[in-house]
Amino acid sequence: MRFIILFILFSVTIFSQEKKVSEIVISNTKKMNSDFILKIIETKVGSSLDSLKVERDIVILTRLNGVSKVEYQIDLLTNSDYKLTLNFTESYTIIPLLNIWTTDGFGSYRLGLYEYNFLGRNTVLGGYYQYNEFNSYGINFSSPSLFSANVGAEANFQKWNSKEPIYLNNNKANYQYTNTSLEILGIYKFDFQNLIKFGTTFFNEKYNYIDGATATDIPQNLDVNKQLYKLQYTFDNLKYDYFKIDGLKSNLYLQYVVSQNNFQDKFVIGWNDLMYYKLVGANGNWASRLRLGLASNSKSPFAPFAVDNNINLRGVGNIIDRGTGTLVLNSEYRHTLFEKNKLAIQSNLFVDAGTWRSPGGNLDDLFSSNNIKVYPGFGIRFIHKKIYNAIFRIDYGYGITKNANNGIVFGIGQYF
Missing domain, CATH: 3.10.20.310 (membrane protein fhac)
Incomplete structure (x- = not known):
């Protein structure tokens, strides 16, 4: 027909x-x-x-x-x-946010409420509060077609507090990290496949030493005002059938950060996420993401690319390392086990692999066996088809390279 x-x-x-x-x-x-x-x-x-x-x-x-x-x-x-x-x-778009986890023996949680279709105009409006031994909160607004079909805007305010590990010659120190930021972006759609976001973020970063290793040339307290200029280009050729996706998408992020301190002077950072989705039969969906990123190669423990459970390698742990370059491939096969009018269940088999350039190191670091990490694993997805992005995921990743960890990762929405 x-x-x-x-x-x-x-x-x-x-x-x-x-x-x-x-x-x-x-x-x-x-x-x-x-x-x-x-x-x-x-x-x-x-x-x-x-x-x-x-x-x-x-x-x-x-x-x-x-x-x-x-x-x-x-x-x-x-x-x-x-x-x-x-x-x-x-689908229903007023979504409460509730995440609960433990970190270093502390019970942690995040509460929030987001409207993803405010006034029926594809506008996101919401905020969150988080307790993770420290208090954090944020307010977010995004309207891609605020002024016309092709012109929109985005604004975000955040005060983020967390315990961040810093690595000093293979020894770890813990710092309280505080980031207070205001971001204002313009959005322009060239056509239905091509979009750019551009703007600036004004933010203040503070690092306060808690415990662990120390070094005479690394401060125990930092308080720095910074400004970030951002450009994001998106090519989107994806087609959706509820939770099933087919097509290609690319996100390019370019940022220039202005700051004045001895450990993180002005620097450039850029990375590209290339995502490919392919329907396999009636119930299969193969998904892959390739991330390549580089930043100014200063020899600083505060390097921008992190190795982390929730960012790139499922099962690796919470920020186990940092680098000034990254190459990551995530690939997974999602198979629909059950689907009715409202609910669906997917199984998931995945392989996450990544490598990093050490701060101040060479591009050869990306091919060093000491830096390459591979984490295969499996998971499951519980999906409510009538609620926007209502995908609850559980993944277990097991490292097969040396000095590897393993663990369970929870989240809302697909991993990528």
Whole structure:
């Protein structure tokens, strides 16, 4: 049936340019704002009927927060007029946040509340409070189409406190790390596949020594004001069918940080995440992420790339090392074991592998056996199809390279 509709639309586009879209009907929406939908789609009332535009519009709409699925229907009204009906399946987007874990014997938690589709316009608004031996909180706002279909803005305020390990000649010191920041970004979409974010972050960083190793040339207290200039370019060619994903996506991050201290002067950092998703049969989904990153190569214990459970290698532990360069490959096979109207369960088999350049080291560090870490593992996903991003994941990673750890990693949403 879909092929027949596409054939009709293609024929209309090629041979009958006078055929017009005289009406667009938004059907079955409960929260999505109809004016917003009409603003962001390429097909407009009065325009020529274009099969390629309609297909792109379906991709655009299924990427919106709170939209699970969109189907369309074309009806002939007269010899030259057509009606386009867009039928929506929405998901619930007011999501409470609750994470509980233990660190060094302390009970830790994060509480928050986020609206991912504020006013039905794909706007994210929310905040969180975290206790992890220290108090942290943040407020977040993001509206990619705030000013027009292609122009938006983002603003984030955060006060983050945590215990951070710093490595001094293979010895570890613990510092209390405090980051207070205000970030303001502009968003511009060139088309439905290409987007940039650009702006600045004003922040203050503090490091206060707690315990562990010390060195005469490493301060026990730091208090530094910094400014970060950011550019993010995204190429997105993903197609979604609820929790199943197919296609290619690339995120390039470039940052220039201005600071004045003896341990982290002005520096540049950049990394790219290349993600590839492939549907395998009716129930399989292969997913891979390749991350390549480099930063100014100063010999400092405060290097920007961390080796961490929740960032790159499942099972490795909480910030076990740092570096000024990184190369990481995460690859996993997700298989749907159970799926009904609202719920689904996925199994997950994965391999996480990564390597780092030591602070002040050479690019050869990336190929040193001492720095390469490989963590295969398995996991499970519990998915609520009617709630936005409601994927609860549990993964167990086991290191097979030397001096490896193993452990369980919990989280909300897919790992990547």
